Amino acid sequence: DAAALSDAMLAELEDLARSPSVAAVGEMGLDYHYMSSPMEAQKEAFRRQIALARAARKPIVVHTRSAPADTIAILTEEGAREVGGVIHCFSEDRPFAEKALDLGFDLSFSGIVTFKSAASVHEVAAFAPADRILIETDSPYLAPVPLRGKTCEPAFLIHTAKRVAALRGVPLEEIARVTAENTRRLFGLRA
Numbered sequence: 001d002a003a004a005l006s007d008a009m010l011a012e013l014e015d016l017a018r019s020p021s022v023a024a025v026g027e028m029g030l031d032y033h034y035m036s037s038p039m040e041a042q043k044e045a046f047r048r049q050i051a052l053a054r055a056a057r058k059p060i061v062v063h064t065r066s067a068p069a070d071t072i073a074i075l076t077e078e079g080a081r082e083v084g085g086v087i088h089c090f091s092e093d094r095p096f097a098e099k100a101l102d103l104g105f106d107l108s109f110s111g112i113v114t115f116k117s118a119a120s121v122h123e124v125a126a127f128a129p130a131d132r133i134l135i136e137t138d139s140p141y142l143a144p145v146p147l148r149g150k151t152c153e154p155a156f157l158i159h160t161a162k163r164v165a166a167l168r169g170v171p172l173e174e175i176a177r178v179t180a181e182n183t184r185r186l187f188g189l190r191a
Contacts, residue, residue, distance in 0.1 A: 002037035002045035010048055017056035023187035025053035026061025027088055030074075033066040042067075043074060050078040053085075059186055060085035062105065068096045075103050086186060089138045093120040094127065101132055106186055108134040111144030111152060114163045126167040130178045134186070135160045 017025050028049040030042050037045070053060045062085060064071040075081075084104040090097070091112055100107065112118050113125050125133070135157060143152040144159035165175040184191060 003041040004037075005041075005045045005048065010052060013049070014052050014056065017052060017058055022056075022058060023189065024059045024061050024085060025049060025056065026085070027063045028060060029063035030067035030071050031063060031065045032070075039070075043070065046074050047078050050074070050080050053083050054079060057083060059083050061088050062086065063088055065091065068092050072096065072099045072103070075100075075105070080105075084186070086134060089136065089142065090124060091118075091121060092124075094123055097124040097128060101128070106132045106134055106182060108136045109160060109164055110136050110138040111142040111148075111156065111160055113167070114144040114159055115148075116145075122167055125164050130168075130174075131182060133164070133179060134182050135164060135175070135179050 013025070016022060026049070028046055030046055032039065032042075050060060060080060060083060062071065062075070064087065081104045084106075086106045086108050087097075087100050088108050089110045089112065090107045097107055107124065107128050109121070109125050113121050115121075137152050137154055137157050137160070139152045139154060141152055143150045144156055144163070147156055147159065150156075161175050161179070162172055165172045168175070183189065
């Protein structure tokens with residue numbers, strides 16, 4: 001709904017973002033798959049939300065679908081490196097991942113990493129530095145294998161964690177530990 005973003009909405013988001021109880025700003029970004037708003041409206045809303053996050057000094061949660069080049073370009077041009085954040089529900093390829101990591105962003109893997117057809121996501125989950133990965137459900141969407149077709153819920157996260165552990169050749173407990181530590185670090189949470 002980027003085309004509906006108004007100055008009043010942005011001001012309200014800015015007030016909310018400044019609250020000490022807010023850990024990050026987002027989800028924000030570009031979705032050229034569904035095109036719910038025109039491309040230029042999406043780009044402008046993304047830019048404005050990055051500026052808001054920079055002013056609030058909060059990391060950002062980035063959504064990107066079918067827009068890798070524009071996502072990286074806007075993150076770079078708008079100084080998103082200053083606040084960092086996470087590429088939520090990672091679905092791109094290694095070159096995109098390398099650029100996002102270079103910009104200081106972490107990569108979060110959802111149920112997509114369990115899909116047979118997600119070879120590029122598998123590759124990234126295997127190579128990304130351990131201190132830069134997270135896992136998520138993206139509830140209610142993207143239920144992992146073996147629960148495809150169901151409404152995704154937090155209890156399903158175990159399947160994503162198991163797949164990331166297998167791709168990295170490490171025990172499940174290691175993925176649980178590092179992703180919990182990374183989440184706490186990124187969002188300034190206490191143990």
